[in-house]
Amino acid sequence: MNLKINSRHVEVTPAMRSHLEAGLAKIRKHFDHVIDASAFLIVDNAKEKDLRQSAEITLHLKGKELFAEAHNADLYHAMDAVVDKLERQVVKHKEKIQDHYHEKNFE
Template structure:
């Protein structure tokens, strides 16, 4: 999987990159058909302190794109939250593409 990380108003440190790659490894464990992923880490001057740090990730699957975003006062918590949201979407997508409708007559 190719992971591209962009940022606005902050510099992506190796620790941030490692943390995000570890989270994406959890997603890859559920579903190995991820073609490409792009992350966007943002620090804004929002009035609410809990909305200042945000993380957005877009995953490109075969025939579908999944997107999630999360806001938090801490960027690492925002990255964890967005990975959790994407993990739920990937599991749901995986269940949809699997054929669970067996023909009962042939069993």
């Protein structure tokens, strides 16, 4: 899986990259048909401190794209939250595919 990381107002460090790769490895355990992923890390000057750091990830699957975003005061917590959201979406997508596949075989 290819991982492309873009950022705004923050320099992507090797630690950030490895943290995202570890999170996406969790997703890959559930569903290994992920073609590539695009991450966007943002640091803004929002008035609320909880919304200053945000992470967005788009997963490109075969025939589908999944998107999630999360905001937090800490960028690493935002990355963890967005990976958790995507993990739930991937599990739901996998269940839909498997249920649909079984329905076709019983007809």
